[in-house]
Amino acid sequence: MSTLAHTMMTAARSTDSGLAGPGELDRYPYSDSPGTERLGIPAWENADQELGRVGRRTAGNRGRGLHGQLVQQLGQMIVSGDLGADRPLVPEEIGQRFEVSRTVVRESLRVLEAKGLVSARPNVGTRVRPVSDWNLLDPDIIEWRAFGPQRDDQRRELSELRWTIEPLAARLAAGHGREEVQQRLGDMVEIMGHALAQGDSLTFSRADAEFHSLLIQVAGNRMLEHLSGIVSAALQVSGGPVTGCDRPTEASLVHHGRIADALAAADGAAAETAMRQLLTVHPEVERVVPAPREH
Structure with missing residues (x-):
């Protein structure tokens, strides 16, 4: 076996644990702070269960901290239809639901806007765009669609x-x-x-x-x-x-x-x-x- 083959096979085995197996849920941990009551936002109820449809993280967003995690979760919810077209996305609600800062929410929505999933307009706010506006050649959207409905x-x-x-x-x-x-x-x-x-x-x-x-x-x-x-x-x-x-x-x-x-x-x-x-x-x-x- 060549050195390249041996190196590549060894590397693949060492990182195999990062991929979820059949039936596993690859959720991101948003830990509850001790002594802090989690705010209940009706619009986001059962979001974690719905996100469990996708069995692994998208390579494009893996390892990017809260920003990448939020892009992943919101993207999955939009592509799966849980957040339908023209659905308003209120940054304050998103921040409370996922316990992230306004900066994280703002940057995540910008990424989703670049993918054609959402649009932000003055006096209208941020809303989910229809499928016809999505960048269907974006690798993240390809994967979200492939592991969704x-x-x-x-x-x-x-x-x-x-x-x-x-x-x-x-x-x-x-x-x-x-x-x-x-x-x-x-x-x-x-x-x-x-x-x-x-x-x-x-x-x-x-x-x-x-x-x-x-x-x-x-x-x-x-x-x-x-x-x-x-x-x-x-x-x-x-x-x-x-x-x-x-x-x-x-x-x-x-x-x-x-x-x-x-x-x-x-x-x-x-x-x-x-x-x-x-x-x-x-x-x-x-x-x-x-x-x-x-x-």
Whole structure:
């Protein structure tokens, strides 16, 4: 096993405890201060139970303290529909419910506004925006949708988007191969092979995500490059141990290897074909490709 493979597999195991297992609730602790009566805000009753639908934290907000935690919780509530369109969000109520300062509430609402989830206007206040205004390509929103009531639609849409993006990226990447990039892609395939043999799904999924992200980045198209984060988010929510979906397979490994070989040979057609075969193997894609869905 290469040094890179060993390092990556060790790192994945050491951080595995940060992911919630099936049925676990990943709630953030808002401790009650001794001797202080918690204010009851009817608008937020049962919020914690509703937030339990999501089994893990979003990578984009993990480890950012109260600000990131509040963005996570409010974002989940909006995306799940618990806070419906045009619902007013009163900063004072939010601060009391989650026991955070006005500064934390204000900064969190600004983040949600940038994602298109809320809008703030003078004399109107802050309100939840309709789905049509959301930035549906935002990685946080992708994950919130994928682990909420809209999970089936989100995973289907992500699968269709990958089918549109990645075969083209594979073809283009074949014409922009560099030795260090080819080596890195080969390393990822090697890591996936060792992880598959050892039943290490977490390491497999992380190497898989890096493989696809790197491939898009070397396609030589800056607009496609900006979509690499979407593909990574799609991989995180469409398979692997976190979501409880099917474990990585030998067929998936073989197709990754064929893509890497085609890129090394600068064979764009073969790389595109191998990518299409890989995507069709994936159970989420298999339900929507190649037949169009009925309206």
